[in-house]
Amino acid sequence: MEIRKVQITGGSSYIVSLPKQWIKSANIQKNDPVGLIVQPDGSLLITPKIDGEAVRRTRVFEVGATTDRTYLLRLLVGAYITGFTAIRIESKGRLPPFVLQLVREFTQMAIGQEVVGETDSSITIKDLLNPAEMPFENTIKRMHVLARGMQQDAVAAVRGRDAALARSVIDRDTEVDRLHWLVARQDNLILxxxxxxxxxxxxxxxxxxxxxxxxxxxxIADHATRVAYNALILIEFDPDPETLDLIDAASTLSLEIFTWSMEAFHTGDLKKANATLQKVRDLEERTREINTRALQSEAVAAIPVGQIADSIRRIGEYSGDICENVINHIVGQEA
Incomplete structure (x- = not known):
């Protein structure tokens, strides 16, 4: 940190000299305007960008015939989440065929990513989404609706021994991931x-x-997916009606806790957040009943039932984590 003294000029103007190295790196010339932004903590941000234009960053990855497909996908996702506005994949020779297919899969998975340039040896992906047009709250509301519906359908698949419904839940997990990546990207862009x-x-x-x-x-959506996978296993068995009733009741309570936690999140209601946390203990008791009941069955059926009970409990616990985040955030604001 550089320390500079405030000076007075003209009897009423306060001035601080700017670091020469920063002036050169930002290519600021005499009489150029700079922006001054007062931060929430009282500090002052000085920026050469006054037109509001987004920062543009490009990430380049080199690939070859021996490049691991999964590794390249992780790199693309990482570049997307960390906020690069353009991604270019290059090869010394012709791009391997798997790269073209992988890029198309990635652009379907990541919101706002499109191929804007392609040659035999390179392909360029650009972000066409204006992050300011995608409010955080709208995205999170959509995630909540999706995750809640997934859990409801996963439990319905358990009771109805419905393989198609279970697979539908598993497929929907990708949509929740896409939305979470978008939130993560926007968070990094703001930083x-x-x-x-x-x-x-x-x-x-x-x-x-x-x-x-x-x-x-x-x-939470991951645990709904886990319930769906176990629903596929239980299709070969026939859990007793009482166990299914216990699963239904526990899942209903877990989703009520989830909904209450999201209401507390959107409204900033401290009392509701605290009251919701108390309900998590009730859910733990109900899931223990499922596990006790499952132990009376054969191991091949008891294991997936136990995993379903564990996921239902975790959904409630994660909902409790949302409430804790609400309390911490609201209390911090009040300070």
């Missing part, structure tokens, strides 16, 4: 581009809060 924070009207700490909740919902 690297303060003008975006201003355009979206979202402080940096608020974006991090949204990301934390988004991550929890994504994990």
């Amino acid at each position: 690297t581009d303060t003008t975006l924070s201003r355009r979206m009207g979202i402080p940096v700490n608020q974006a991090a809060y949204y990301f934390q909740v988004s991550r929890i919902i994504e994990r």
Whole structure:
């Protein structure tokens, strides 16, 4: 940190000299305007960008015939989430055929990504989505609706021994992942581009809060998917009606806790968040009943039933985590 003294000129103007190295790196010339943004903590941000134009960053990956497909996909997802506005894949020779297919899969998975240039040895993906047009709250509301519906259908698949419904739940998990990646990307963009924070009207700490909740919902959807996988296993067996009733009741309570936690999140209701946390204990008792009942069955059926009970419990616990985040965030704001 450089320390500079405030000076007075003209009897009423306060001035601070700017670091020469920063002036050169930003290519600022005499009489060029700079933007001054007062931050929530009282600090002052000085930026050469006054037109609100988004920061443009490009990430280049080199590939070859021996490049691992899964590794390349992880790199693409990482570049997307960390906020690169363009991704270019290059090869010294002709691009391997699997790369073209992988890129198309990636653009279907990641929101706003499109192929804008392609040659025999390179392919360029560009972000065409304006992040300011995708409010965090709308995305998280959509994630909540999807995750809740997935869990409802997963339990219905268990009772109805419905393989098609279970596979539908598994397929929908990708949509929740896509939305979570978008929230993660926007959070990273706000960290690297303060003008975006201003355009979206979202402080940096608020974006991090949204990301934390988004991550929890994504994990809830993962557990709904886990229930669906176990529903496929249980198709070969016939759980007794009482066990199915216990699963239904526990899942209903877990989803009520999930819904209450999201209501507390959207309204900032501290009392509701605290009351919802108390309900998690009731859910734990109900899932223990399922496990006790499952132990009376053969191991091949008891194991998937136990895993379903565990996922239902985890959905409630993750919902409790949302409530804890709400309490922490709201209390921090009040300070």
